[in-house]
Amino acid sequence: EQQEEDTLRELRLFLRSVNDRLMQDRRFKAFTKPVDKEQVPDYHSVVKQPMDLSTALSKIDQQKYTTVREYLHDIDLIWKNALEYNPEDDPYDRQIRHRACALKDTVHAIIKYELEKDFERTCEQIKEAR
Numbered sequence: 001e002q003q004e005e006d007t008l009r010e011l012r013l014f015l016r017s018v019n020d021r022l023m024q025d026r027r028f029k030a031f032t033k034p035v036d037k038e039q040v041p042d043y044h045s046v047v048k049q050p051m052d053l054s055t056a057l058s059k060i061d062q063q064k065y066t067t068v069r070e071y072l073h074d075i076d077l078i079w080k081n082a083l084e085y086n087p088e089d090d091p092y093d094r095q096i097r098h099r100a101c102a103l104k105d106t107v108h109a110i111i112k113y114e115l116e117k118d119f120e121r122t123c124e125q126i127k128e129a130r
């Protein structure tokens with residue numbers, strides 16, 4: 001009912017604010033758009049569930065997330081995919097792994113400090129009831 005719609009609207013506002021900060025951060029440029037098959041032909045043979053910050057924003061707008069946990073699962077895919085696709089002791093691989101770790105720490109810190117515990121609990125209850 002209306003109260004639930006108000007909660008989910010507030011969730012979308014929070015997730016857009018988090019996602020925008022990540023997209024503005026120069027370190028995370030490689031994570032902002034889907035990996036292009038043409039540019040990186042073997043990417044999709046290694047990475048089974050691609051994800052990126054633009055796709056996450058589309059999912060926010062399409063109301064695909066009912067909880068912060070679902071959004072965080074997608075952001076965790078982004079950095080885990082980068083670690084998986086860049087395992088080598090190659091300067092580029094090391095740089096993108098460093099940026100993947102920075103993405104992980106940044107998104108978890110924002111959520112830890114800015115998300116009210118009982119707000120997420122309310123979202124989880126809405127999700128259960130659906």
Ligand SMILES: CC(=O)c1nc(NC(=O)[C@H]2CNCCN2)sc1-c1cc(O)cc(O)c1
Nearest residue numbers: 029030034035036040082085086090092093
């Ligand atoms: C996002 C990601 O994980 C990614 N990894 C790469 N790794 C490499 O190129 C490593 C792989 N090991 C051997 C030496 N090259 S390129 C790349 C990427 C960066 C972008 O700015 C856009 C894009 O579409 C993909």
